[in-house]
Amino acid sequence: MRFSAHRCRYQANPGYGRFYIVNELEQKLVCTTIMQKLAESCEIDWYLQAELAYNKRFGAKYSIDETIKSKLDKKAVQKQCAKKKRFLQYRAYVRDNIFAVLD
Numbered sequence: 001m002r003f004s005a006h007r008c009r010y011q012a013n014p015g016y017g018r019f020y021i022v023n024e025l026e027q028k029l030v031c032t033t034i035m036q037k038l039a040e041s042c043e044i045d046w047y048l049q050a051e052l053a054y055n056k057r058f059g060a061k062y063s064i065d066e067t068i069k070s071k072l073d074k075k076a077v078q079k080q081c082a083k084k085k086r087f088l089q090y091r092a093y094v095r096d097n098i099f100a101v102l103d
Helices: 002-012 018-027 032-041 046-057 066-071 074-090 095-102
Strands: none
Touching: 002 018, 002 032, 018 032, 046 074, 046 095, 074 095
C-alpha cells in the first residue's frame, strides 16, 4: 500500500492522470484491491491536476481568445484544439477533465 501511494503522488505531481497511474501500478503487479483502496483514500483533484498540466505545457501564450479566433481560420483553431486534447489524452486524463480544462 505504501509503495502504491508513493507512486501515485510521484506520478501525479508532474501531471499524469489517474489511468496512467493505474496502468503503471498494474505493470508493477500491484493487487487490484490495493489500487481500489488507494483510489478511495487518494485525495487528488484530477480536474485541478489536468488544469495544472495544461497550464504548464501551454500556458497563456497558447490560449485562443475571441479576437484571435476571428482572425484565424477555423481549421487552425481546430488544429490547436486537437493538439491540446492529444496532450491531455496522452497524460491519461478522462474526457470530462479534458473538456473541463479546454472550456
